[in-house]
Amino acid sequence: MTIAAIEAGGTKFVLGILESEPGRKTPSILSKTRIPTGDPESTILAAAAWFESAFNEYGRAGSLGVASFGPLAGRHGQPSWGRIGPTPKPGWTGFDLPGALRSALGMAPVIDTDVNAAALAEGLWGASRGLSDHVYVTVGTGIGGGVVSNGRLLHGAGHPETGHVPVPREPDDDYPGRCPFHGSCLEGMASGPALAERWDAAAETLGAGHPAWDLEARYLASGFLPLVHVLATQRIVLGGGLGSAPGLIELVRVHLSRRLAGYAPRLDEPGAMETFIVPPGLGGDAGLLGAAALAMGLATKRQLGSRLRAL
Numbered sequence: 671m672t673i674a675a676i677e678a679g680g681t682k683f684v685l686g687i688l689e690s691e692p693g694r695k696t697p698s699i700l701s702k703t704r705i706p707t708g709d710p711e712s713t714i715l716a717a718a719a720w721f722e723s724a725f726n727e728y729g730r731a732g733s734l735g736v737a738s739f740g741p742l743a744g745r746h747g748q749p750s751w752g753r754i755g756p757t758p759k760p761g762w763t764g765f766d767l768p769g770a771l772r773s774a775l776g777m778a779p780v781i782d783t784d785v786n787a788a789a790l791a792e793g794l795w796g797a798s799r800g801l802s803d804h805v806y807v808t809v810g811t812g813i814g815g816g817v818v819s820n821g822r823l824l825h826g827a828g829h830p831e832t833g834h835v836p837v838p839r840e841p842d843d844d845y846p847g848r849c850p851f852h853g854s855c856l857e858g859m860a861s862g863p864a865l866a867e868r869w870d871a872a873a874e875t876l877g878a879g880h881p882a883w884d885l886e887a888r889y890l891a892s893g894f895l896p897l898v899h900v901l902a903t904q905r906i907v908l909g910g911g912l913g914s915a916p917g918l919i920e921l922v923r924v925h926l927s928r929r930l931a932g933y934a935p936r937l938d939e940p941g942a943m944e945t946f947i948v949p950p951g952l953g954g955d956a957g958l959l960g961a962a963a964l965a966m967g968l969a970t971k972r973q974l975g976s977r978l979r980a981l
Contacts, residue, residue, distance in 0.1 A: 673697060673965045674721055674731035674777065677784060677957035678738040678767065680759055680811050681707055685717055687724045687731065688962045696795040697962045699955065700728055709761045710770065718774035734777040735965030737787030737957045738767060740814060746825035752781040758850050780964040784808070786823050786830075787960025788909065788950075789816030790969055795959065796951030797907045804905040805897050806956065807832060809890065809913030813857040819901060823969050833857035837892040840885060856893035860886055862912045878917050886912075887921030891929050894922070894947075898934055909950040923947050 671691075677684040686702035701724055705716045725731065741757070743764075744750030752768040771779045782790075789798070789806035798804035802821040808814055815832030817824035824830055834855045845868045849858030858864060866872050869882050876882050890908075897903050908919055923943040930937060937943055950956050963969065 672729055672731045673962045674734040675958050675961035675965060676736045677961055678736060679707060680739045683707055683713060683717055684958050685720050686958045687728050690966060697959060710765045714770045714774050721775055733965040734779040735961035736779045736781040737784040737961040738781055740783045742783055742829060745827060782964055783816060783829050784957050785814040785816035787964055788956040789818050790823060790963050791952055791956050791960035792907050792950060793818050794963055794968060796956060797948050798905050801904045803903045805903050806907045808910035810862050810910035813861050817901060835893055835896060837889055840888055856889060860889040873912055873915060883918060884921055887918060888925050890922050891925035894926055895929060906947045907950050908947055909956060914949060919947055919949060
């Protein structure tokens with residue numbers, strides 16, 4: 671089965687052709703490329719041109735999955751689902767991404783958020799395999815989270831928004847926040863652009879002992895509290911360009927443990943925090959593999975747990 675997959679990010683689109691074979695647990699990535707995210711029309715045209723070339727080489731795909739940056743407007747499963755919601759990205763607010771791809775490629779895409787797709791893939795084939803309740807959080811240009819609850823991707827009136835929750839301001843931090851909608855929400859205080867603006871330096875230029883990392887970990891720990899208390903999740907997979915920075919995950923574990931203050935005894939057991947917050951098992955391919963999983967219909971199973979046991 672040949673699959674077309676798109677990880678539609680705010681700065682780049684990752685396009686891929688994958689193959690799922692009977693008996694193979696994780697789809698094989700036959701070919702992939704990256705194109706910059708420009709205005710909607712030029713981005714879709716560039717994506718369509720690459721896929722048409724890839725189809726000539728690998729054969730036409732039977733399905734198309736899209737893991738998109740958010741927010742996505744509408745309600746999951748309804749015709750309006752998949753339009754881009756309010757975003758600072760010029761030209762994208764209100765854009766009908768599924769409709770544009772359908773017109774350009776002649777294929778009806780299965781679409782969800784990039785983080786929901788990554789959570790799906792990590793549960794099927796990665797760091798959360800075998801768990802019924804888990805979250806994938808990406809920290810990079812923005813902050814977002816995909817949620818699997820009771821074996822199913824979580825959707826309600828919309829989709830989960832873990833990056834726009836309010837977080838308490840850390841002492842002596844007078845940075846106003848960067849989110850154009852909420853100012854000092856988690857994304858506004860701890861995204862990659864926020865870190866760079868606060869310290870006037872790119873994250874990759876900051877040494878391991880720089881105070882930026884401890885402050886970053888404190889904000890992320892505050893943002894993770896609802897995932898523990900409200901969702902009662904079994905695991906948080908922390909990914910993204912900034913989320914994967916060396917040493918950050920260890921700091922987040924320390925500060926989350928302090929903030930819980932013994933109120934979640936299951937996470938006070940020896941080694942529990944080390945298995946609660948973990949790096950992605952699929953590396954940088956979680957989003958693309960998640961898009962493939964959407965195309966394969968794996969998110970529509972009644973319970974992902976039963977699918978996991980079958981794979």
